Amino acid sequence: MDLAHVSNQQNSDSQSQISHLALDIGGSLIKLVYFSRNNDSGKDDDEQRSQNKSLDMSDCGTSQPVLEGRLHFAKFETSKINDCLEFIQRKKLRLGDFHDCTAPSSDKIFIKATGGGAYKFADLFKEKLGISLDKEDEMDCLVTGANFLLKAIHQEAFTYLDGQKEFVQIDPNDLYPYLLVNIGSGVSMIKVDGDGKFERVSGTSLGGGTFWGLGRLLTKCKNFDELLELSHQGNNRVVDMLVGDIYGGTDYAKIGLSATTIASSFGKAIADNKELEDYKSEDLSRSLLRMISNNIGQISYLNALRFGLKRIFFAGFFIRGHAYTMDTISVAVHFWSKGEAKAMFLRHEGFLGALGAFMSYEKHIPDGPMVHKILPRSPISVSSAGNKIYCSLNSDSNENDSIECNVYGT
Amino acid sequence: MDLLVHVSNQQNPEPEGQISHLALDIGGSLIKLVYLSGNNDSGRYDDEQRSQNESLDFSVTGTSQPVLKGRLHFTKFETSKINDCLEFISSKKLCLGGFHDSTAHSSDNIFIKATGGGAYKFADLFKEKLGISLEKEDEMDCLVTGANFLLKAVHQEAFTYLDGQKEFVQIDHNDLYPYLLVNIGSGVSMIKVDGEGKFERVSGTSLGGGSFWGLGRLLTKCKNFDELLELSHEGNNRVVDMLVGDIYGGTDYAKIGLSATTIASSFGKVISDNKELEDYKPEDISRSLLRMISNNIGQISYLNALRFGLKRILFAGFFIRGHAYTMDTISVAVHFWSKGEAKAMFLRHEGFLGALGAFMGYDKQSLMA
Numbered sequence: 090m091d092l093a094h095v096s097n098q099q100n101s102d103s104q105s106q107i108s109h110l111a112l113d114i115g116g117s118l119i120k121l122v123y124f125s126r127n128n129d130s131g132k133d134d135d136e137q138r139s140q141n142k143s144l145d146m147s148d149c150g151t152s153q154p155v156l157e158g159r160l161h162f163a164k165f166e167t168s169k170i171n172d173c174l175e176f177i178q179r180k181k182l183r184l185g186d187f188h189d190c191t192a193p194s195s196d197k198i199f200i201k202a203t204g205g206g207a208y209k210f211a212d213l214f215k216e217k218l219g220i221s222l223d224k225e226d227e228m229d230c231l232v233t234g235a236n237f238l239l240k241a242i243h244q245e246a247f248t249y250l251d252g253q254k255e256f257v258q259i260d261p262n263d264l265y266p267y268l269l270v271n272i273g274s275g276v277s278m279i280k281v282d283g284d285g286k287f288e289r290v291s292g293t294s295l296g297g298g299t300f301w302g303l304g305r306l307l308t309k310c311k312n313f314d315e316l317l318e319l320s321h322q323g324n325n326r327v328v329d330m331l332v333g334d335i336y337g338g339t340d341y342a343k344i345g346l347s348a349t350t351i352a353s354s355f356g357k358a359i360a361d362n363k364e365l366e367d368y369k370s371e372d373l374s375r376s377l378l379r380m381i382s383n384n385i386g387q388i389s390y391l392n393a394l395r396f397g398l399k400r401i402f403f404a405g406f407f408i409r410g411h412a413y414t415m416d417t418i419s420v421a422v423h424f425w426s427k428g429e430a431k432a433m434f435l436r437h438e439g440f441l442g443a444l445g446a447f448m449s450y451e452k453h454i455p456d457g458p459m460v461h462k463i464l465p466r467s468p469i470s471v472s473s474a475g476n477k478i479y480c481s482l483n484s485d486s487n488e489n490d491s492i493e494c495n496v497y498g499t
Numbered sequence: 500m501d502l503l504v505h506v507s508n509q510q511n512p513e514p515e516g517q518i519s520h521l522a523l524d525i526g527g528s529l530i531k532l533v534y535l536s537g538n539n540d541s542g543r544y545d546d547e548q549r550s551q552n553e554s555l556d557f558s559v560t561g562t563s564q565p566v567l568k569g570r571l572h573f574t575k576f577e578t579s580k581i582n583d584c585l586e587f588i589s590s591k592k593l594c595l596g597g598f599h600d601s602t603a604h605s606s607d608n609i610f611i612k613a614t615g616g617g618a619y620k621f622a623d624l625f626k627e628k629l630g631i632s633l634e635k636e637d638e639m640d641c642l643v644t645g646a647n648f649l650l651k652a653v654h655q656e657a658f659t660y661l662d663g664q665k666e667f668v669q670i671d672h673n674d675l676y677p678y679l680l681v682n683i684g685s686g687v688s689m690i691k692v693d694g695e696g697k698f699e700r701v702s703g704t705s706l707g708g709g710s711f712w713g714l715g716r717l718l719t720k721c722k723n724f725d726e727l728l729e730l731s732h733e734g735n736n737r738v739v740d741m742l743v744g745d746i747y748g749g750t751d752y753a754k755i756g757l758s759a760t761t762i763a764s765s766f767g768k769v770i771s772d773n774k775e776l777e778d779y780k781p782e783d784i785s786r787s788l789l790r791m792i793s794n795n796i797g798q799i800s801y802l803n804a805l806r807f808g809l810k811r812i813l814f815a816g817f818f819i820r821g822h823a824y825t826m827d828t829i830s831v832a833v834h835f836w837s838k839g840e841a842k843a844m845f846l847r848h849e850g851f852l853g854a855l856g857a858f859m860g861y862d863k864q865s866l867m868a
Binding site: 115166168208209211273275296303305306313328329336337341351352356357359360364365383387391392395 | 708745767
């Protein structure tokens with residue numbers, strides 16, 4: 090049947106054969122996670138080729154068929170969803186695994202999708218690609234993705250203080266509870282108490298979309314990365330009103346504010362002898378970044394405090410491994426918590442939702458031949474029951490490294 | 500100050516005149532003045548001042564009889580236009596006899612109470628231009644003193660604002676503490692007040708009135724704060740903000756309690772439009788900005804009130820200016836985040852807490868001199 094169909098097909102072209110794909114369609118960005126099998130010729134990875142196996146997956150239960158391959162990550166702007174559709178279309182060749190066997194027609198293809206766009210663009214996917222989006226809850230996926238990354242991936246979480254990046258060894262038995270702060274267009278703050286045990290306790294509308302939107306209006310930057318780049322050179326003191334500006338150069342030591350503490354973001358811009366054009370884009374961008382980052386750090390801390398949580402994990406594509414952003418957030422959390430709480434970041438920061446949606450393929454059909462356990466290969470962590478994931482990370486480290494994985498069918 | 504102060508909102512139009520006492524709160528953006536003029540003064544009554552910051556009948560009582568009577572007046576200047584303020588003080592300086600420092604050799608040493616950062620920053624300027632010494636009072640101290648004074652002594656000072664309804668709150672003096680005082684100036688200070696002179700600044704945020712004014716100026720070419728506020732009346736924030744419904748295709752995200760009209764990302768819509776700054780209406784930008792800053796302050800205030808078990812949050816400072824939409828947004832934010840537990844309250848003399856507190860710092864001797 091379908092599985093046999095999948096396993097016997099040899100992909101002859103140079104495209105990767107995707108057998109699983111999951112989407113997180115957010116307000117600003119579409120995040121994709123997809124699994125490509127090892128008989129690809131997309132990458133000249135010797136290790137991959139040597140492990141090329143023919144797979145017998147028509148049998149359920151007796152053997153342990155394994156798909157070996159890689160988890161890949163990609164993203165598109167939501168406003169350019171057609172690019173994403175084209176991408177999926179090109180990769181669509183082997184979406185056989187997605188066939189919904191319970192449907193009368195075997196042509197019905199579905200892929201897991203989360204985020205608001207799973208609802209908003211459901212019709213579009215159906216029309217343009219004939220694909221049904223199988224909707225997964227956004228918060229659920231974020232948490233599932235986070236737990237997966239924290240437990241299964243070596244060197245996923247790290248702190249960033251004083252310019253120093255330090256990986257954090259997470260003890261899987263000491264993972265919970267923690268606060269997950271996902272900074273996308275907006276921000277969600279989720280208290281995570283266990284696998285599948287969580288509550289969205291807070292959020293803020295001053296998020297990545299705010300930085301991008303206000304930044305666009307103030308600087309004419311064409312995109313988010315350009316805005317971030319600019320901020321490197323900026324001097325926020327041109328635009329921000331510091332305590333020292335109000336107090337004539339001194340600290341307000343009595344209440345713990347140094348002269349360089351920002352009293353009012355953009356407070357200097359009230360001066361009526363300058364117009365927008367008179368300000369440097371770098372300075373505006375840096376102030377904006379500082380303002381949003383500080384604010385998120387503060388609200389995150391107040392919520393961590395509220396629930397007695399010592400660890401705050403920051404995720405989402407606002408951060409992008411950007412040093413100044415991580416530094417500002419870390420300093421804010423450190424400042425407000427007087428050193429009590431720790432800000433941590435994730436290497437696959439923006440892909441939590443997509444990963445979580447991807448993981449939900451595991452639970453799809455309980456007794457059909459489609460149950461897949463996703464087991465990334467790893468020399469490192471073997472964990473307790475319930476954790477079916479072993480991963481080793483590709484060492485050609487770009488931002489969103491692909492992850493070598495095994496997918497087991499039962 | 501061990502004397503009784505009686506204040507009432509008498510509306511007798513009394514002419515202005517001889518100032519006997521004056522106090523300043525020199526902030527990052529605004530200079531706030533409070534001054535006392537005697538009963539036999541003549542002057543004009545400013546209608547705007549009257550509606551916003553009415554002068555108050557003020558009497559100080561000693562053991563058996565009033566020792567001082569007059570009107571407390573309120574006025575403000577932009578800190579960037581400090582010279583206007585100096586001129587104003589100069590023109591009123593006629594009867595600053597009460598300020599003479601009698602312990603000094605020369606009886607020419609005039610001092611006035613001043614708080615805020617400007618009390619330090621502009622000390623030299625006051626000395627040079629007016630020959631006045633600024634006697635510095637701590638800013639937080641003055642804010643709290645001013646707040647406690649207003650809440651206890653002025654009738655109908657505090658009020659709530661929900662669904663467009665303004666409702667004065669009767670504060671029981673024995674049940675005043677503790678409360679959270681949120682002063683929204685250029686920046687924001689959040690102070691836990693536990694009693695007379697008992698307080699702690701527990702938090703703050705740099706997203707304050709200065710941010711609204713500064714960002715607003717950059718984005719709309721408005722000339723001043725009030726113009727920016729005016730504009731926001733006509734604005735539609737949905738043009739600029741990304742709502743939950745925009746992300747979810749029109750529906751709520753009910754599972755986590757967010758309706759389709761909840762703002763998911765302030766200014767988030769701008770990223771995908773093929774529009775430039777000039778293509779946006781200043782009203783819409785102003786409204787989004789106001790909403791963003793107000794919501795944020797409401798949220799952080801609430802999180803701090805929660806942290807210390809405080810049910811009442813008093814909002815002060817010149818960000819609010821009795822502006823309906825601002826008060827409504829803050830009230831709704833506090834209500835939303837606290838699930839109705841906490842109450843947002845506003846003060847009629849919102850921006851003058853610091854100056855009033857500094858004013859209260861004059862002791863009996865100097866008031867009677």
